[in-house]
Amino acid sequence: MKAADARVLLTGATGGIGQVMAATLLQAGASVMLVGRAEGRLSALSDDLISRLKIPADRLTWQAADLLQTDSLTGLADAAAAWGANVVVHNAGVPSFGPLAAVDPGEIARVLHTNLLAPMLLTRSLLPHLHRQKRAQVICVGSTLGSIGLPGFSVYGASKFGLRGFAEALRRELADTAVRVQYLGPRTTHTSFNSPEVEVYNRATGTAHDMPATVATALLGMLESESAQRFVGFPEKLAARINGCAPSLLDSAFNKHRQVLSKALAASLSPTTEHATSRNSK
Ligand SMILES: NC(=O)c1ccc[n+]([C@@H]2O[C@H](COP(=O)([O-])OP(=O)(O)OC[C@H]3O[C@@H](n4cnc5c(N)ncnc54)[C@H](OP(=O)(O)O)[C@@H]3O)[C@@H](O)[C@H]2O)c1
Structure with a gap:
């Protein structure tokens, strides 16, 4: 759809990518509902966007919600x-x-809940409303790691592979309705999402970033083109295709990624750094 016709519920709006997505969508003429957990951060971001972009205040709103809390998710769906x-x-x-053996079981549950279950539940709650729209779009932000499994990213990769599978199946399920379901797969992107450990891994493996x-x-392009999926970055796009076939x-x-990770594992098993292994990635 045209950006000017879009009223976008944007989760993760306070993050490194989300803040720029919000500004890009607003500049293109869309209206945006910013979502994050902290009211103060959302309010400050909203004020900053309105003054910096000089947009009418009625094109921007925000809603605080913790996607891990059922009540919060329901409240968000109702507000949207x-x-x-x-x-x-x-x-x-x-x-x-x-390495999987070093990831806390609670972290596994939290990652799968935030990255996969919450988008599924929020989409499900909003579907009756979306079906009442002349046209509607659901865009899932995945990752290159939702198409290629890398050593050290079994948990994160599982969440994003799952999200890609969800988007693909739902896209086909809703193909004869007015609701388009799309999947965007960025590669490593320069935000605080990536921990120092991941930065070391990325440098050692020659991983490029955007x-x-x-x-x-890319998100704005997908909104306007309604394309089914898009991957950002080359050779990641090609690698995702080859990985899909064979x-x-x-x-x-x-192999190099595994070797780099083995060093991380060795470090993680030493008593002084035991806590430091399973924190961040992409
Ligand atoms: N950065 C990368 O290298 C990279 C690469 C490929 C794909 N991606 C994907 O791109 C997306 C954005 O990444 P980013 O780099 O912008 O990450 P980021 O800077 O860490 O931002 C994460 C966002 O998610 C929100 N969030 C986390 N848990 C939440 C919860 N329980 N309830 C509500 N909101 C929650 C945070 O909101 P709060 O204000 O509440 O903390 C924040 O707005 C993610 O889906 C990520 O997987 C990132």
Whole structure:
């Protein structure tokens, strides 16, 4: 749909990518509902966007919600429906990095809940409302790691592979309705999402990164084109395709990643750094 017709519920709006997405959508003429957990951060972001972009205040609103809390999710769906959202961008996400044996079970549950279950539940709650719109879009922000499994990212990768599967199945399920379901797969992007450990891993493996504006521009392009899926960055796009057809062909290409991770594992098993392994990723 045209950006000017879009009323976008944007989760993860307070994050490194989300803030730039919000500004890009507003500049293109969309109305935006910012979502994050902290009222103060949302209010400050809203004030900043209104004054910096000189947009009418009625094109921007915010709603505090913790996507892990059922009541909060229900309240968000109700607020978004009352506001007339016709686009949902599932952009909120949390990282996880480290060898599986070192990742705390609670972290596994939290990552899968935030990155996969919450977008599924929020979409489900909003579907009756979205079906009443002339046209509606659900855009899931995944990752290259939702198409390629890398050593150290089994938990995060599982959440994003799941999100991609959800988006693909729902896209086909709703193909004869007015609701389009889309999937955006950014590669590593320069935000605080990536911990120092992940930065070391990325440098050691020669992983390229984008700035948030690149991802925001891709999102705007998807909103307007309604394309089913889009991956950001080359050669990641190509690798995702090859991995989809013949994953074992790429196994040896990631030997270096495993070796880098092995060093991280060795460090994580030493008593002084035991806590530091499974924190952040992409
Ligand atoms: N950065 C990368 O390298 C990269 C690469 C590929 C894909 N991605 C994906 O891009 C998306 C945005 O990433 P980012 O780099 O902008 O991350 P970020 O800066 O860490 O921001 C994360 C956002 O998610 C929100 N969030 C986290 N848990 C939440 C919860 N329980 N309830 C509500 N909101 C919650 C945070 O809101 P609060 O204000 O409440 O904390 C924040 O707005 C994520 O889905 C990520 O997986 C990132």
